Amino acid sequence: MELLDESIVPEHAREVKAEARAFADEHIAPNAEEYFRTGEYPWEILEAGQDAGLVAQDIDEELGGRGLGLEAMLAIAEEFYRADAGIALTLQLASFGAEIVEKYGNDDQHEEYLRPVAECDQITGLAVSEPQTGSDLAGMTTSAEKDGDEWVLNGEKYWVGNAVEAEWLTVYVKTGDADDRYSNYSMFIVPTDAPGYDAEHIPEKMGFRASKQGHIEFDDCRIPEANLVGNEGTGFYMLADFFNHGRVVVGGHGLGLAAAAIEEAWDFVHDRAAFGRDVSEFQAVQHDLSDMLIEFERARALNWRAAGKVADQDNAGYWAALAKANSTEAAVECAERGMQLHGGRSVLSENRIARVYRDCRIPVIYEGANAIQRNLIYRQR
Template identity: 60%
Template sequence: MDLLGESVVPANAIDTKRRAQSFAREHVKPAAGEYFESGEYPMDVIEAAREKGLVAQEISKEYGGAGRSVGEAVATAEEFFRADAGIGLALMGQSFGTGILEQFGTEKQKDTYLRPIAAGEMITGMAISEPETGSDLAGMETSATKEGSEWVLNGEKYWIGNGVEADWILVYVCTEETDDRHDNHSLFIVPTDSDGYDAEHIPKKIGMHASKQSHITFENCRVPQENLVGERGEGFRMVAEFFNHGRTRVAAQGIGLAAAAIEEAWAFVHDREEFGRSVSDFQSVRHDLADMRTQFESARTLLWHAVERLESDEDAAEWAAMAKLNATETAADCAQTAIRLHGGWGVLDESRIGRIYRDVRMPMVYEGVSEIQRDIVYENFA
């Protein structure tokens, strides 16, 4: 059973999708249970993906990357997350934030920081959320103060992917004191070996154990003026634009998880008997599967429409928000139904559907909770 067919995938993304699917079946899915149990960072899988050209693939050829499209990144995310969400997030997060740097950074910044990521020599991350502020992008309080030719950072960031593992982090901070809360944030490249930078892993999460999120503190952490990315005070707008791409990728993560939940449910009810007949013979079970499939196909169609909007440079904010909202909530609904169909077997630690059930909760939160996506859709209703 292959729900992630190629019918909606653009022709230029099909080859990448097939390579991602093959890699996920060979390297990701077999290792999923082990890494979920251990919580270790899947460096061996990451190295294998680098060899196959499936890491940091969106960086342009000009800076040593593959220059792959939004559609190719989405197709890859679908396949990785169908195989395992924790390892999938670790793989996709190797180049988190490079899109902003490539679009708004100086040539020197791109040569210095993008090329090593594309070459697999460095890992990066992006620090936006804070302990007391998650979805309010304009309310982040970590600050950067100008002192001569340097900026001095103070504050905290939370839920930051690769905060410990990364070589440098793109950090979103408050730099201005203005009445307009959308004009007072900026972005800085912060090497993780900088004095005043400290990061520790967040304790074990409900799901996605193979991915690592961190708590970062900045205490008089100094970076040079040349590490400012883009224009001072334009951070909010840069990040908001970036989120259109990011939310589309998160939608793809939800689609991959939904596909995994449906496949697990299908296999279980067709292999199990109750009351002298296959569980799949019961009409209520068939209707459950039909509803899951219908939700899934609807969400996937919306996702690929959002991809089409992004690739044609149309305003895609509402479409990315709808795609993320629909796909992640569909994944949660499908996992809920699938674990119910599994009965007692679904709650065992070693069951794949149990891992999926826990993993689906996380994409509903990062890059904006569902309520934020609904706000964006409403604001773009005209």
């Protein structure tokens, strides 16, 4: 069954899509069950992805990357997440937030921080959420205060990919107290070996077990003034633009998971008998599978249309929110139907459908919960 066909993919992104599929078939899918069971960080697969030119390659060619655009990153996401969401997220988080530094940072920051990531000598991450605050980007309390030629950070960040593993992070903190709450935030490059930086892995998650998130505490963490990205007070607007691109790619997370759920359910019902008949012969089963395909194809068409709109900066926030909400919810719908079609065997964690079901509950929350996406859809139309 070929669900993630290339016919909807722009021609310029088809080659990297084929590379991603070959890599996923060789490195991700065969190891998915083991990494889900152990919950270990897939260093070997990450390094293989770096060697294959499929990690951190949205960074510009002049800095050592491939300069892959949004549609190429979406094509990679579909293929990786179809194979396994946890390993896929590890691969895609290796450069998460680097795009902000590339777009708004200066040449010195590019050379010192971006080039090692693009050349796969380092990994990075983005710290936004806090223990008590997630989707409210203008409600974060972690702060940075100027002290001479340094900034001093205090507070906490949560759900940070690579908080423990990365060499540096892009960190979103409060630097002002203006009436316009959206102008109070700035972005900083924070090395993870900076004095006052302390991180630990958060407790184990129900899904995405091969991807590690951390809890960071900043206790008078000092960084040079030169580590401010762009202008003070513009962090919220940087992040909003960044998430427009990210939400399209997260839609790809949902599409890959939905495809995996459909594949598993299709194979299962065509290889099982009940009441003297092949399970696939029952009309109710056929309707369930048809509904899964309807959800998937509808979401994929919207997601790829949104990718083009966001790439062209055509009402990007609206289209990004549509794609993220629809595709991630399509994954949930397909996984739930897939679980039902598997019957009692669906609850065994050794089965792919059980892992997909656990995993698909997570993208509806990250990169802005889907309730927030609906707010954006309404306000930006």
